[in-house]
Amino acid sequence: MTRRGILALCLLLAGVTHAAPVRVVDDAGLTLELARTPQRIVSLTPHLTELLFAVGAGEQLVGVDSASDFPEAARGLPRVGDYSRVSFERILALKPDLVLVWLGGNRPVDIHGLKAMKLPLLHTRAAKLDDVARLLRLLGRASGHPVQGERAAQQFAQRLAVLEERYASRRPIPVFYQVWDRPLMTVGGGHWISEALTVCGARNVFADLAALSPVVSREAVLTRGPEVIVSGSDAPAVRSQWERYAELPAARTGAFLRIDADRLHRPSPRLLDGVVQLCEAIAPYGR
Structure with a gap:
């Protein structure tokens, strides 16, 4: 196969990945179904921003909360509000195809407002150490990076097990x-x-x-x-x-x-x- 043919095949495969449908059950027990992999994601908490970068979805982020400061690439993203209030206008202007929210962290009134605007939401919870690995898997699947999400989850779980044994x-x-x-x-x-x-x-x-x-x-x-x-x-x-x-x-x-x-x-x-x-x-x- 020629170099041009290989390049065309790679572009085709990339297009198929981006067009792949998404179907996951989030932490509110709701089924999120998208016709294609989200390419314009908004994260409303710093840890969700970090988790997205960890699974390889950083380039799909188009907006974050004001406290999202890690990794360095997150600092340059548009800000859409903070824990006390999000700007619906800024979020709508970014035309997101997925918004990540934290149940118990983001205000219920903000989550309700986003839902009323018919924006696709992924509801998440985090209370336990094991939730980090679980969320890496969930966000990996939701963003089209299931392999990276699984790999990051396993690395987290293995490192946690080492710490538990060290101080047992x-x-x-x-x-x-x-x-x-x-x-x-x-x-x-x-x-x-x-x-x-x-x-x-x-x-x-x-x-x-x-x-x-x-x-x-x-x-x-x-x-x-x-x-x-x-x-x-x-x-x-x-x-x-x-x-x-x-x-x-x-x-x-x-x-x-x-x-x-x-x-x-x-x-x-x-x-x-x-x-x-x-x-x-x-x-x-x-x-």
């Missing part, structure tokens, strides 16, 4: 993870950060709470006596808030830690980088 024998040191100070917020047992603490050989002192991000009292924290207090880098420093409580085990040893929030707070492939940082920071206190 450690003493479950009690940890308070402070999300914010006013109001005082933490993570419940169903949150991926609570799971991350378990992976690290630690124990979330509020793992018994059902809410993903419950508000707790200062008295409750003191009663549960964490030996380590951790916060994300996007929250106020915890040392100044807790070091005056001499009855608190963490205060007596100065066990106050800060973790990169861009990694640990986003359910994307980089989440495991945040888990590694968390485990390494906690390790000296759990011997």
Whole structure:
């Protein structure tokens, strides 16, 4: 076959891929059916943007939320709003053939508005560490990159298994993870950060709470006596808030830690980088 013939065949195959229909069931239990692979995708959360790049669909993105800053290529994409409000006008102007939303993250009123405009929506959820691998597979299929999605999912699962084995024998040191100070917020047992603490050989002192991000009292924290207090880098420093409580085990040893929030707070492939940082920071206190 001549070079021209090979090139024509490659273009034909590429066209077939782009024209391939899409049929997936999303996390709301709804079936998304598209006549062809989406080529103009809008992502409304940073982790969904990262996941799309991870499965090879970055070039199909035409718009993102204002916090989508990774990878570098995402920074140059048009902005369509933030967690507090999306711009329907900007989204419509981009003529998307698929919009990705996060149930529990994006406002219900915004999701309802997008649905009312008859835009194709893929509803997603993320609460557990395993959800990252599952979403890589889902977004891979929805964007026309099932092989890349499966490969990325397997890599994530394998790396997570290695971390679980590495810290499996450690003493479950009690940890308070402070999300914010006013109001005082933490993570419940169903949150991926609570799971991350378990992976690290630690124990979330509020793992018994059902809410993903419950508000707790200062008295409750003191009663549960964490030996380590951790916060994300996007929250106020915890040392100044807790070091005056001499009855608190963490205060007596100065066990106050800060973790990169861009990694640990986003359910994307980089989440495991945040888990590694968390485990390494906690390790000296759990011997």
